[in-house]
Amino acid sequence: MIDDLQSLMHGFVVVLTLKNLGLMMVGVILGVIIGVLPGLGGANGVAILLPLTFSMAQTPGGQTSAIILLSCIYWGALFGGAITSILFNIPGEPWSVATTFDGYPLAQKGRAGAALTASFTSSFFGALIAVLVISFLAPVVANFALEFGPPEFFAVYLLTFCAFVGMSKESPFKTVTAMMVGFALASVGTDPVTGTLRLTFGTTVLLTGFDFLVAVIGLFGLGEILLTLEEGLAFKGASAKINLKVVVETWKELPRYWLTSLRSAGVGCFMGIVPGGATPASFMSYGVARRFSKNGDKFGTGVVEGVVAPETAAHAAGTSALLPMITLGVPGSPTAAVLLGGLLIWGLQPGPLLFVEQKDFVWGLIASMYLGNIAGLIVVLTCVPLFAAILRIPFSVIAPIIIVVCAIGAYTVDNTTFDVYMMVVFGVAGYMLKKLSYPLAPLVLAIVLGHNAEASFRQAMLVSQGDLTVFFANKLVGTLTGLALFLLFWPLVSWLIRRLR
């Protein structure tokens, strides 16, 4: 514990250089812009900017600077999503959908400033709780995971993916399809164990397989723009005014909702660590808050509490999704998956060893989470009108520019034009899949983790000579596998219970 505090202090020393603080501000501002723009979000925003960090990560200490830049883009995007939800009733991010329920009515009543202040402050609170959880839980988890062998790692992957089946609101069959298609895409190219070419059908463009960054940019970028288009070309929104008086008044009101905040932060942290993700977390905590609140029946008409609940949870989940990413190498959300991809490209192996071998990096990242969220809060509170003005740029100007940015992002991943074509294919697929409510997060995570999951499965099988009971061989792996299977069959169980009632 004392050691961890010391490491954390050391982390602050790493972060508190002029360069890193500068990157932090750049990251947060870029992140908010990305969060505000339709078609650009945390996941693909980070994916597009990832190639820019390749050369940065080569310099000494550069990996830490790179992760600070990218993670701050993520925090910024988490903040930014709320701006469009409240002012324009357009959720900039999927996890801000629940924020529109009460945020937009508040804005229509002329209380946009209060809604924005409440949302930013609770986002900050949620993130803070999650970072505290990470600071104290991550070293413990990492220490514990040092003893993991291939069967344990495969069981963790299994748990991750089964959690998607058990927790998502979508049809479990669609979740399984999306996930397996992701794994299949990941297995295209060279087999990691034997070097055999798989699923390339004699083409050379498929030799290296599908890069998940291209998939993320297509699915979440172009796909999202096509979806936004259906709503028409113009954005109509309330005007944004935040002044000190509104901020102070709202801050006076917020302590009243301490119970809602704490509960939402709890829901958020839990959903982030178990890969449920920020989006279900925000809906869940909105629902819970409505049920337990004294004025629950007023939810949906514009109450501040209805903004506090989903925002706290979304930010807590989005932040705590990094915990399994740095400790186990298993990301809890698509954006965390992109960050994990970044770590791999920079030559870092995410997982428990990171806490032993890359102390500067890990604790620098954790320290930057504290500071990045403070920076984020200040930036959004002071610059809301500026960011809202971005949305007043007509769609016919901003949409092609966003698509150009996506194309550049897809190209720079591997410097091939083939990836740009694939980006369009993934974009159309993303549009269709989203409309048919196939979940995209498990698909992306499967592409990222496909190689590792398969490798750990095959290593485990090699050790046990093909005996599947290796996944129940000891208490630890047995518990993980058992939990995974329970989550996998949870939709069936809950369906049976409903049937019996």
Place this chain on the structure above:
Amino acid sequence: MSDASQSRPALRYRTAELVMAGFFIVLGLIVIYDSLRLGATWGDDGPRPGYFPFYLGVLICLSSGITFVRGLLMRSEKNGTFVEVGQLKLVLAVLVPTIVYVVLVGWLGIYVASALYVALFMRWLGKYPWWMVALVSIGNSVAFYLIFEVWFLVPLPKGPLESLLGLA
């Protein structure tokens, strides 16, 4: 072009659901086919390369098969509009130029293609005056050139114009 004709469904849910599930079944079969070719069994030295993908293919086919059947059994009151004619037109108005754009990227380079693409949108959908179209579309490409090639030293695809200017 009345409002009624624009909100007419271009595609209903059942059709979309069946097409997508059918597509995934075909995809699953392709995966199974290639896995069998590589050997999906247990070899002398452990699982062969097709072992893992084979089961992926099987699971894709099974789960999509269920989605397909559920689509077939969908009650007609649930079979609402997947996409309206007007919406589809808007989506295609962006998608078709985007496809042309990415093809042009490989040919003209990303800067020229992007400038043409932005210009098309602004003139056609936005009805902006020509001077503004030129300003934004060319300015955008110049800005990206400065950010990527000069500042971050990331080379992007270039075409005949750049070699004419001696930039490539």
